Amino acid sequence: MSALEYSPYAAACPSRQLLDRIGDRWSVLTIGTLADGPARYSAIAARVQGVSQKMLTQTLRALERDGLVTRTVFPEIPPHVEYELTDRGRSLREVLKPLEDWATSHMDDVAISRDEYDAR
């Protein structure tokens, strides 16, 4: 399968795995947090409300594995770890941001639609 033929509509296509990663709620919010610049683990955790330690670590590892985020450890005590978007991560953020904006700007209308639907 050549690069031009990647199609997330195909079940076995690796690009679908990528869509899954992107679709993960914590990934989107984590990348969004890092959009403002490098951040420490605890700072990310504070921003992304509701994420558990386990899930945040898991998400960061996955993003690092995909080359979207770098992890820098400062050999200090207490430990100091910083995460930062790579160029690739920033390019992804550029397409994710409009999505985030869409969600916040259409939330009211969607809520109304839901109420109407449920009233039927």
Place this chain on the structure above:
Amino acid sequence: MSALEYSPYAAACPSRQLLDRIGDRWSVLTIGTLADGPARYSAIAARVQGVSQKMLTQTLRALERDGLVTRTVFPEIPPHVEYELTDRGRSLREVLKPLEDWATSHMDDVAISRDEYDAR
């Protein structure tokens, strides 16, 4: 909470629920399929490979509930049902398409990064 204050980073914010909906793999692929125009249930199922009957129906109902998709039943035998994006659905598709394109165009690089990471 006013519209301007919606933030998906807040755990209880409804916009996060919307992000979850958007993040769902089947939602993205279903909306993508309908981007070409109205389609019948069976046509969508054929395009979105690997989706089960249950999940497709569930996804379409959710999209309809959110006012992103319309469902039109033609009273014929055998039954004929068409799904179509609403204006809102099309506006969402506009921000989803770049995401889909990003996934296919960066898949090769991501795959390489994963191999390198796993080799460590």
Place this chain on the structure above:
DNA sequence: CCGTATCCCCCCCGATACTG
């Protein structure tokens, strides 16, 4: 401070069978 390890519950989702 930044994790890893373990347990365990919930619920998502696929498989299957049935219907208008």
Place this chain on the structure above:
DNA sequence: CAGTATCGGGGGGGATACGG
């Protein structure tokens, strides 16, 4: 053709405890 209903397995993810 386009669903609905039901059952059951698997894994995502929370809670907790512990380590460097």
